[in-house]
Amino acid sequence: MLWSLLMRYLRPYWQLLLGVIVFQLAQSIASLFLPTLNADIIDEGVATGDTGYILRVGGLMLLITLAQIICAIVAVYFGAKVAMKVGRDLRGAVFSRVGEFSEQEVTRFGAPSLITRSTNDVQQVQMLVLTTCTLLVSAPILSIGGVIMAIRQDVQLSWLIAVSVPILLIAVGLIVVRMVPLFRTMQTRIDTVNRVLREQLTGIRVVRAFVRETQEVARFAKANQDVTDVALSSGRLMALMFPIVMLVLNVSSVAVIWFGAFRIEDGSMQVGTLIAFLSYLMQILMAVMMATFMAVMIPRAAVSADRIGEVLATESSVTPPANPVQVTVGRGELELLDVGFAYPGAEQPVLRNVSFIARHGETTAIIGSTGSGKTTLVNLLPRLFDATSGSVLVDGVNVRELNPDLLWGHIGLVPQKPYLFSGTVRSNLLYGKPDATEEDLWQALTIAQAREFVTDMAGGLDAPISQGGTNISGGQRQRLAIARALVKRPELYIFDDSFSALDLATDARLRLALKQSTDDATMIIVAQRVSSIIDADQILVLEDGRIVGRGTHEQLLDSNTTYQEIVSSQLTAEETA
16 A cells, blocks of 8 residues: 555656656765775875875865765755655545545544544655655665675675675564554554544533543543553664664674784785775665665554555545536425435434425424434435435435535535634635625624624624634524525525524524525424424424424324424423413
8 A cells, every 4th residue: 555655646746756866876876986986095095195196086085075965965855845745645635535525434434533644644654755765766776886886895805795784684674573563553542542632622611510630631641651652662673773783783894894904914905995895884784774764664654554545545425426417496495205324334224214395485394302313314415424215305306416516505504513613703604605795794694693792702703713613602603603504595404403502582583584584495494492493384203213293383283292292391381372
C-alpha cells in the first residue's frame, strides 16, 4: 500500500523529483572525488613539497565543495516542496473521501480515527517522502560508488568493507523487524487517546455534572500511558540502532588504520591512499547509516499508509447514480413505498414496511417512543442512509436516481442535534444560501423566533459563534439552525425533533410563523412533544419501526391506543379538548 500510495501522489511532481535526483546525483559524485583529491595532495604535493600543486588541487577541492553545498541546498528545497505537496494532496484526498461517506462509514471508522488518519498518519508519510527525497539517491551512490573508489585505492583492504557492511545491515534489519508491530500498535493507541480526549471535551458538562473528573482523568491517564509504553518500546529499539552503527563505524576505522599501517610500513601503500580508503569506508558506512533513517521511518509510514489507504479505498454505501436525473417538478412531494432499513449485522431491522405520502403544502408529523425509528426514517430522506428495501421518492423520482446535489438542494434539514460552525451568525445562516441578502437573513431569523436575541448580541449578524455554538444556549442553537434552513427556501423541510429545547410559548409562535411562511413547501416534523405537531395535516405514529397509526390529532386521539398513551403522558384533559 505504501509504495502504490507514493507512486500515485508523487506522479504529478515528477519534474521536482527529477530536480532532486539531478542535484543529489551531483552532490554525491562530488563527494566521491574529494577523498581521491585529498590523497593526491598528501602523496604528490605534501610528500614532494610542491606548494603550487597543493594550491591548485586544494582550490579545485574548494570549488567542488561549494558546488556540493549548493546542490545539497537545492535538492533539500525541492524535496521539501514535494513532501509538503504530497501531504497536502493526501489530506485533501482523505477529507474528500470522508465527505462522501454516509453515516454508516463514519460510524465504522469513528471520528477520532478519521482525524488521526488525516493528520498524524499523513504526517508520517510526508516525513518519509522528505527523507526519501534527501537520502534515496545519495545513499546508494555513496555506498556503491564508495566501494568502487575504495577498491581503486587498495584492493587488499577491501575485505574490511565486505565484513563491516553486512554486519551493519543485519544488525539494523533485526531491529527494524521488531519495530513494525510496535508502530502499528502506536497508531491504534493514538486513535484511543484522540477518542478519549474528544469525548471529554465535548462531554465536559456531563463529566462535571456527575462529578466524574477523577474517573475521566484516570481513563485518559490509562490511554496516555498505553501510548507512552509503546513509544518507549520503539524508542529503546531506535536508541539501540545508532550505538550499533557507531560501534561498527569506529571498529571498522580502527581496523583500516591497523592493517593499513602494516602496508605503509612495508612500502606497499602510501599515507594519502590510506586516508582516502578510510574516507571511502566512512562514506559507505555513513550511507548505510543514512539508509537506516529510512529503514526506521518506512515501517511506521507503511502502517500509516495502510490506514490512509483503507479510508481512500472505502466506497460510500450511498452511491451516486450512474445516469442521475437532473430535473424534477420542484414541488418537494415525498412518498415512501414499503421502506425497510436494517443496520449491517443487526438481528432485527429498524424500519419495516413504512409507506406514506407527504404532500406539497402540507405538514406531516412523525411521533413515537424513543427507539421507534424516527431519526433513522428521517435520515433516509436526504440519503444519509439508503433504504435496504422499498423506495423513497421525491417528486415521483427515486432518491437513488436523483443527482445528489439536486436532492439536497430540495431539502432543508434541521437535525436532532443542531450544529453551528465557528464564525458568525451571518456565516452560519449563509451556509444555507451563500447569496442570500441581509433582508433574507433577518426574515428567516424573525420566523425562527431568533431575531430578538440576535439583535441583542454584540455585533448582531456579525456576532461571533464558537465551534458547535457552545457560546449560546441550546434553544438559541435550535432557532439559528431552523433559520439556516429557512434561508435556503427549499421545497421540503425536515425538522428532526428541532423544537425540543424551546419553551411552549416560543414553540407555538414558531409553529405559527412556519405555517404562514412555508405553505408552499412540504414539511416533515419529527417530535417527541405532542404540542409541536397537534396542528399537523397528517400524523404518523411509529412503534418498533412500523407505522401503527396515521391521521389528524383528533382522529388518532379517538382511534389509536399508542397515540392516546403518548398524549395522556404529556397533556392534561383541558389541553387535548
